[in-house]
Amino acid sequence: xxxxxxxNGQHVSAEDDQTLLEAALDAGIKIPTLCRLEGLSEVGxxxxxxxxxxxxxxxxxxxxxxxxxGMEVQTDTERLRKYRLMILELLFAERNHIxxxxxxxxxxxxxxxxxxxxxxxxxxxxxxxxxxxxASHDRFVIDHNRCILCTRCVRVCDEIEGAHTWDVMGxxxxxxxxxxxxxxxxxxxxxxxxxxxxxxxxxxxxxxKGKSVAEMAKRxxxxxxxxxxxxxxx
Amino acid sequence: xxxxxxxxxxEKEKKARKEICIRCCMAAGCMSSRGAEIKExxxxxxxxxxxxxxxxxxxxxxxxxxxxxxxxxxxxxxxLYQHVTPENAASIVEGLSGGSAxxxxxxxxxxxxxxxxxxxxxxxxxxxxxxxxxxxxxxxYLTLQHVVSELQPSQVIDAVLKSGLRGRGGAGYPTGLKWxxxxxxxxxxxxxxxxGDEGDPGAFMDRSVLESDPHRVLEGMAIAGxxxxxxxxxxxxxxxxxxxxxxxxxAIRQAKHHGLLGNGIFESTFNFNVExxxxxxxxxxxxxxxxxxxxxxxxxxxxPRPPFPAESGLWGFPTLINNVETYAxxxxxxxxxxxxxASLGTEKSKGTKVFSLTGKVRNNGLIExxxxxxxxEIVEDLGGGxxxxxxVKAVQTGGPSGGCIPVEHFxxxxxxxxxxxxxxxxxxxxxVVMDEHTNMVDxxxxxxxxxxxxxxxxxxxxxxxxxxxxxxxTKIVERRGTRNDLEQLEELCDLVKHTSLCGLGQTxxxxxxxxLRYFRNEYLELLNKEVQESGSSxxxxxxx
Numbered sequence: 001x002x003x004x005x006x007x008n009g010q011h012v013s014a015e016d017d018q019t020l021l022e023a024a025l026d027a028g029i030k031i032p033t034l035c036r037l038e039g040l041s042e043v044g045x046x047x048x049x050x051x052x053x054x055x056x057x058x059x060x061x062x063x064x065x066x067x068x069x070g071m072e073v074q075t076d077t078e079r080l081r082k083y084r085l086m087i088l089e090l091l092f093a094e095r096n097h098i099x100x101x102x103x104x105x106x107x108x109x110x111x112x113x114x115x116x117x118x119x120x121x122x123x124x125x126x127x128x129x130x131x132x133x134x135a136s137h138d139r140f141v142i143d144h145n146r147c148i149l150c151t152r153c154v155r156v157c158d159e160i161e162g163a164h165t166w167d168v169m170g171x172x173x174x175x176x177x178x179x180x181x182x183x184x185x186x187x188x189x190x191x192x193x194x195x196x197x198x199x200x201x202x203x204x205x206x207x208x209k210g211k212s213v214a215e216m217a218k219r220x221x222x223x224x225x226x227x228x229x230x231x232x233x234x
Numbered sequence: 235x236x237x238x239x240x241x242x243x244x245e246k247e248k249k250a251r252k253e254i255c256i257r258c259c260m261a262a263g264c265m266s267s268r269g270a271e272i273k274e275x276x277x278x279x280x281x282x283x284x285x286x287x288x289x290x291x292x293x294x295x296x297x298x299x300x301x302x303x304x305x306x307x308x309x310x311x312x313x314l315y316q317h318v319t320p321e322n323a324a325s326i327v328e329g330l331s332g333g334s335a336x337x338x339x340x341x342x343x344x345x346x347x348x349x350x351x352x353x354x355x356x357x358x359x360x361x362x363x364x365x366x367x368x369x370x371x372x373x374x375y376l377t378l379q380h381v382v383s384e385l386q387p388s389q390v391i392d393a394v395l396k397s398g399l400r401g402r403g404g405a406g407y408p409t410g411l412k413w414x415x416x417x418x419x420x421x422x423x424x425x426x427x428x429x430g431d432e433g434d435p436g437a438f439m440d441r442s443v444l445e446s447d448p449h450r451v452l453e454g455m456a457i458a459g460x461x462x463x464x465x466x467x468x469x470x471x472x473x474x475x476x477x478x479x480x481x482x483x484x485a486i487r488q489a490k491h492h493g494l495l496g497n498g499i500f501e502s503t504f505n506f507n508v509e510x511x512x513x514x515x516x517x518x519x520x521x522x523x524x525x526x527x528x529x530x531x532x533x534x535x536x537x538p539r540p541p542f543p544a545e546s547g548l549w550g551f552p553t554l555i556n557n558v559e560t561y562a563x564x565x566x567x568x569x570x571x572x573x574x575x576a577s578l579g580t581e582k583s584k585g586t587k588v589f590s591l592t593g594k595v596r597n598n599g600l601i602e603x604x605x606x607x608x609x610x611e612i613v614e615d616l617g618g619g620x621x622x623x624x625x626v627k628a629v630q631t632g633g634p635s636g637g638c639i640p641v642e643h644f645x646x647x648x649x650x651x652x653x654x655x656x657x658x659x660x661x662x663x664x665x666v667v668m669d670e671h672t673n674m675v676d677x678x679x680x681x682x683x684x685x686x687x688x689x690x691x692x693x694x695x696x697x698x699x700x701x702x703x704x705x706x707x708t709k710i711v712e713r714r715g716t717r718n719d720l721e722q723l724e725e726l727c728d729l730v731k732h733t734s735l736c737g738l739g740q741t742x743x744x745x746x747x748x749x750l751r752y753f754r755n756e757y758l759e760l761l762n763k764e765v766q767e768s769g770s771s772x773x774x775x776x777x778x
Contacts, residue, residue, distance in 0.1 A: 093702070174691070
């Protein structure tokens with residue numbers, strides 16, 4: 001049974017088991033996301049898609065919250081915009097994001113979101129962590145300076161490619177995405193070199209060798225295609 | 235095992251009891267002060283004097299006053315020796331046979347003991363935690379027998395619901411309601427989980443309960459399993475508690491051997507198996523969704539709720555998760571009735587609560603008090619105030635998720651609601667006392683460091699926000715902070731509290747918020763006056 005709800009004062013209809021985010025997208029209402037990518041499982045980690053729901057004291061992530069009949073949702077309040085900007089600033093301060101020399105400059109979801117949220121500077125102190133670059137793979141590079149730990153690479157490798165080369169190690173801000181048991185990517189026994197992780201990465205953390213500044217545009221057409229083709233016939 | 239066998243063991247144990255019992259505390263605290271050697275030296279003295287027929291030397295669990303340990307108790311004389319050493323332990327036996335004991339006598343009538351109400355810890359410090367017979371003699375597994383053979387699962391849930399018991403892990407969710415939800419959730423299998431991943435700094439209640447009376451917890455879990463329809467349970471204990479782990483292993487083995495766990499318990503159709511899972515040291519694994527991920531063998535990271543474990547928990551099956559102390563309350567509730575339990579405590583919070591009283595307080599240790607007792611009674615009467623004549627300034631409850639309660643509010647009754655009203659939480663039971671020499675900004679920084687290091691790294695506000703808050707607090711502690719830093723700290727508190735994924739992140743700002751609320755002047759005094767007066771903002775503005 002379909003459901004009707006209100007998003008930002010606009011009446012919206014949604015399918016029974018849709019999430020708020022899906023319902024909003026169908027209605028043409030954009031909610032910022034970063035860890036989410038259609039075709040991969042939801043983790044609710046980036047907290048950018050938090051929305052206000054009338055009657056709920058807590059903010060809820062739109063990506064994992066199911067629609068409820070009569071729900072009243074606000075996706076773009078001053079408070080939410082403030083939180084989103086702060087989250088983006090925290091990300092910029094956490095690692096070494098220098099857009100001017102980045103392969104993904106102009107193709108980066110983090111950069112785009114920062115622009116959309118009017119981020120002119122970062123108010124938090126930069127942590128300048130010592131982060132490595134692993135270029136041991138024949139075709140790809142991982143630059144941890146630009147990684148935001150969204151785990152899209154981990155999920156696409158596990159859920160779509162089925163290799164589970166990527167995972168996360170460590171805790172807190174010292175977390176790192178790793179290949180196999182923290183071995184150099186080039187030595188990985190499980191990596192199929194399919195490159196899916198590179199294409200789904202929202203920033204320039206994962207890129208193809210030979211790409212220079214601003215050249216690393218990501219091609220994600222494979223994901224909706226594979227998702228569609230693998231769906232159970234209805 | 236049938237009822238008759240249970241009674242036979244009890245009879246046999248009663249007969250074997252001797253005239254005098256010397257109880258030697260062998261919980262982790264006293265053990266680390268040579269508790270095992272003390273017991274040996276007492277045993278040696280007993281046999282040298284040929285008193286084996288009159289005196290029994292018993293290994294027991296925690297007696298409470300850990301700060302005065304190692305403890306040795308004498309029954310039926312009711313004597314309590316403290317600060318016992320292996321050297322003067324033999325003189326205790328001397329004292330029993332007409333001589334004089336050199337060991338320091340404690341005061342069992344001190345409010346520290348007399349103001350307590352023992353339900354969870356009733357057997358703690360009395361029975362040998364490594365002998366199931368001791369536990370059975372104290373009434374262990376009789377309640378399980380009664381439940382399995384005479385009660386319907388719904389009757390058990392009703393009793394727990396009526397008792398008003400609330401989750402002792404900290405959040406205070408009504409236990410009976412949780413049991414009812416799990417019982418009603420459809421599933422081909424169901425699981426029971428005991429959360430023993432106690433990680434708050436200064437908290438050791440669960441450890442003491444597991445080390446002192448593991449069978450009580452196992453019996454409570456089995457009753458829970460019967461009530462919700464689960465046949466498999468896991469106890470998740472952190473690896474930092476090796477003694478608790480080994481005593482649990484012993485207890486599980488003994489209970490299985492006696493047919494009190496396993497298949498067809500008390501010749502019924504009820505099966506219940508318990509397995510131990512050892513944590514690898516992550517604080518976040520005390521969060522229920524992370525704990526379940528860890529049990530399943532995955533990385534211990536929380537995931538968004540709903541779905542709640544009661545609907546979809548371990549491997550997607552309905553799962554009941556309760557804290558160690560919650561399970562330890564089940565047997566007395568079923569045995570003495572929900573009305574008895576509900577008569578203790580306050581209107582909304584029933585029963586007792588075990589606290590570990592630590593910090594700048596004379597009598598530290600493990601206490602069990604009726605809920606509703608005031609903080610002042612705990613700190614001043616039981617705890618005896620701060621040592622060396624210092625004035626107590628505040629109490630931190632609830633660990634890194636809680637807050638500091640200043641001395642002005644010490645007349646507040648301890649229950650779930652009133653502590654939340656003060657900006658703290660009941661938490662799992664850690665109570666750290668601070669005196670006038672404690673710098674509250676430094677306290678806040680300590681807890682923030684803890685949260686920063688223990689953040690799992692999944693969601694951005696907690697992972698990156700706690701680091702920024704820690705940096706700001708360090709700046710303030712080192713007198714480099716400005717008003718802008720304080721403002722930014724408050725903004726970050728607001729962000730992390732409202733946007734983090736799990737409870738760890740959502741409550742991480744609490745120590746800062748509560749110290750800002752009650753001790754703001756301490757922050758202001760530390761601010762760098764020069765920077766403020768020269769008008770420089772002190773905020774780093776960096777272009778990306």
